[in-house]
Amino acid sequence: MSGVEDALAPGAPAVHAGVADNVLTRGNLRCGDVGTGHASAAATAEGHFETAFVEHAYIEPEAGYAMPVGEGPDRIEVMACTQAPYMDREETARVLGVDPSRVRIRPTACGGGFGGKLDVSIQPLLAVAAWVTRRPVRIVYTRTESMTSTTKRHPARIWAKSSADARGRLAAFEMRADFNTGAYASWGPTVANRVPVHGMGPYKVPNARVHTRAVYTNDTPAGAFRGFGVPQAAIAHETLMDDLAERLGLDRWAIRRLNALDHGDITPSGQVLTHSAGLPKCLDALKPDWDAALARVARHNADAPRRRRGVGVACMWYGCGNTGLPNPSIMRITLGRDGTLTFFNGAVDIGQGSSTVLLQIAADALGLPPQAFRMVVGDTDLTADAGKTSASRQTFVSGNAARLAAEDLRRKILALANAGPHAKLALDGPRLTIADGDASRAIDLATLPASAANANPVLSLSKHGLADTNALRRAQGGGECAARVSCDSGEAVVLEGVGRWDPPTTPLDANGQGVPYATYGFAAQMAQVEVDTVLGTTKVIEIVAAHDVGRAINPTLVEGQIHGGIAQGLGMALMEEFIPGRTENLHDYLIPTAGDMPAIKTYLIEDAEPEGPFGAKGVGEPALIATAPAILSAIRHATGVRVTRVPVLPHRLWEALKQRGTA
Amino acid sequence: MVTYHRPVALEDALAIRAERPVLVLAGGTDVYPAKAARAGWGDMRHADILDISAVPGLRGIAAEAGAWRIGALTTWSDVIRAELPAQFDGLKLAAREIGGVQIQNRGTLAGNICTASPAGDGAPNLLALDASIELTTRRGRRIVPMADFIDGYRHTQCRPDEIVTAILVPKCSSATRGHFLKLGARKYLVISIVMVAGVIEVDPQNRIAAARLAVGSCSAVPQRLHALEAALVAQPSLTAADLVRPSHFAQLTPINDIRGSAPYRRAAALALTRDLLRELAADKRRRAA
DSSP, X not given: XXXXXXXXXXXXXXXXXXXXXXXXXXXXXXXXXXXXXXXXXXXXXXXXXXXXXXXOOOSSOSEEEEEEETTTTOEEEEEEXXXXXXXXXXXXXXXXXXXXXXXXXXXXXXXXXXXXTSSOSSHHHHHHHHHHHOSOEXXXXXXXXXXXXXXXXXXXXXXXXXXXXXXXXXXXXXXXXXXXXXXXXXXXXXXXXXXXXHTTOSBOOSSEEEEEEEEEOSSOOBOOOTTTTHHHHHHHHHHHHHHHHHHHTOOHHHHHHHHBOOTTOXXXXXOBOOSOOOHHHHHHHHHHHHHHHHHHHHHHHTTOSSEEEEEEEEEEEEESSSSSSOOOEEEEEEEETTSOEEEEEOOOOSSXXXXXXXXXXXXXXXXXXXXXXXXXXXXXXXXXXXXXXXXXXXXXXXXXXXXXXHHHHHHHHHHHHTOOTTOEEEEETTEEEEEETTEEEEEEGGGSOOOHHHHSTTHHHHTXXXXXXXXXXXXXXXXXXXXXXXXXXXXXXXXEEEEXXXXXXXXXXXXXXXXXXXXXXXXXXXXXXXXXXXXXXXXEEXXXXXXXXXXOSSHHHHHHHHHHHHHHHHHHHHTOOBOTTTOOSTTTSOOOOGGGOOEEEEEEEOOOOTTSGGGOOOOTTHHHHXXXXXHHHHHHHHHOOOOOBSSOOHHXXXXXXXXXXXX | OOOEEOOSSHHHHHHHHHHSOOEEESSOTTHHHXXXXXXXXXXXXXXXXXXXXXXXXXXXXXXXXXXXXXXXXXXXXXXXXSOOOGXXXXXXXXXXXXXXXXXXXXXXXXXXXXXXXXXOXXXXXXXXXXXXXXXXXXXXXXXXXXXXXXXXXXXXXOOTTOEEEEEEEEOOOTTXXXXXXXXXXXXXXXXXXXXXXXXXXXXXXSBEEEEEEEEESSSXXXXXXXXXXXXXXXXXXXXXXXXXXXXXXXXXXXXXXXXXXXHHHHHHHHHHHHHHHHHHHHHHHHHHO
């Protein structure tokens, strides 16, 4: 069975016994009364939309090695690319049939993941091979092996219907979306549960109904991919916004500005946006570019019958963190007797820069410069569980844990000196100086008693709910580990700070009502394209992206995320289509090259989120979501073709142009 | 085990070729990805390799009496850097669009036509240049016109004991210009959906004296557009594009695949041919001005 139609057809065979209808998960959202909403409206638009399998195409194919430790062997250490070391540990241990404490996962340095490294790939293979052979084992996937065996973005079949009153205010929104999850669950439930919250877009909608299904098929497994189904849904809701604007004679920017969620608004999930909600500011930032581009395009088109230009705009929102589920992060900072300051950071930096951002947060909160820290990153033996590098959560969730850990350590330092909260710290070897106004006190760390953390480095962490893996290991006779931990923490720990943070959310009820996320990222993007109406090719000339990130902890990294997201969004819109068994290489499967990328202008909007560290929210997935719909909007503006299927390959656009009689 | 031959003399290479089945490797840019793709699906078969890259005398472009000789180890980068007349402008454009710089540095023009992919960028250009292929065995040499060399889908007239040693391109008048247009779903590093190569000679009145046009990716074997070529002769180059008709592409047999539909390919071939003629005429006018 290929595709959701096959799998949902009456009498279709069940992919898994016990799931007779092939539906893995259903997601729902219901608020108000869509029937009344549609009936009261001045304009209604609806449409069917289709998206393809998309490959992550990270630069680093899966690679790693495993080492057996001790006779037996006692343990297995796996060094591999991942976005979720603690989940890897659980799954690898399950495959080996051993306690998770006997598996150590050490993530390799960044190589890109985009969700594709959220599932295990090589980790259990390596562990089993090392276990059986009792020898070190390594593996490197070729590109073909990587593309053949790892998950893809869920292809979506979406129907949506949207209504607005005469002024353009949304009256009702409905969506039914089916996601092809392939033969395995992977992150299908996450997609089915996240999309209902976001399906109508970042707008005030009094009446909404969204039904989603993740459907088993015999296709390639679909899993996590930057946006968890929201990029697919955004293509539907943004096309309908353009439809409504067209029907009501409104400017496409104006109808979005009119409906944009703002401070104090209630989302269709029933959540009041009490704080950071910067979409109006994002749209306002774009407005001069929008007006200028419309005028520029009109001038160009007056004299260019073949190469038509167009401008499009699209909005997005995205909840940071897991949907209505706990997803805590724990961070730890220690100060050694010799003055070694160590940041134990379990968040995997998959290339987005969390190691930099979290260090900046910790340094600012502690009051010592980033270069004073030694980093221990993402090692299940040495760092606590920071949760997955996914869901745009590491800056927001782990950022708070890092802030709390640093504040905890700072509090302990200040208490030693009886200093006030604004005291300045300086660290020079074992000499820690605390200056509070005119008073200054130097502490020789070497004279301090060893912290209880030395006897059991993770005891204090267990108070926060962390499984005491080191203690477990010692009980099993792994004597050298304790020594290594204390060595990795500096000579001997004299002070430590621990921070745990879990975003305040509530589970969603049967109607999708609740507080699924503590905060949302918002964005508006504008695209300018040129379409060769004879050949059906599209060149994106410019993207202007305005993103509300709460606070840009590291503006360069934020812009990097936005640029990369735009590249992936452009690929999704124009060229990326994974066909199982046919495109497992990067010459048949196309991703944008430097020559396909437009000029990008970014506006960083900082509508501070009080829950976030220093006001920050996530940007990893928000970067991508508005790009494809903005490009589709621009193609429509240029040509009149309302695109409902991506990617818009040249032959598909040519076909559509021919039907309109313009090719 | 795979046997990897890397002889340092042409006679040795020809002897190996005559004695056993081997896959000839020049730059390796087609051989390696094909092997990796098979291995990715668990197919570990591999042929013995005859690597000719150490054979002396096969690399470079030389002017001989009446023809240019492009040695079999001449890379795309060599083509880009060579001082060549305007009849090669299309070939140079193709060279710049094949893969990235690393591929252009290793991949050879001869290897490209021996792979004989319908989407190979070399073949339409060599058709438009009216090239011939020099095939060598231990017993001697023969010359096969490019129009006959690729005789089927990924198939050539190169026999098991032969090695392509050179591509021969007849010299044209200085009023001859080449051009090449490639259509892909992205800007760089892309396999062509359709491509058109053309070499046009104009007379002093700017009328077309001779035209050779070829289309790739629209049939198992790249096709010359003989009917169109005949229709263009003696016509003003400035308005040549207007003479292009759908019937001129009747011999194309495009397929539906992941890169494009058959009707789209047919329409794009026509549009690109018109574009190519327009751009050649405009270029001529620009140069004259």
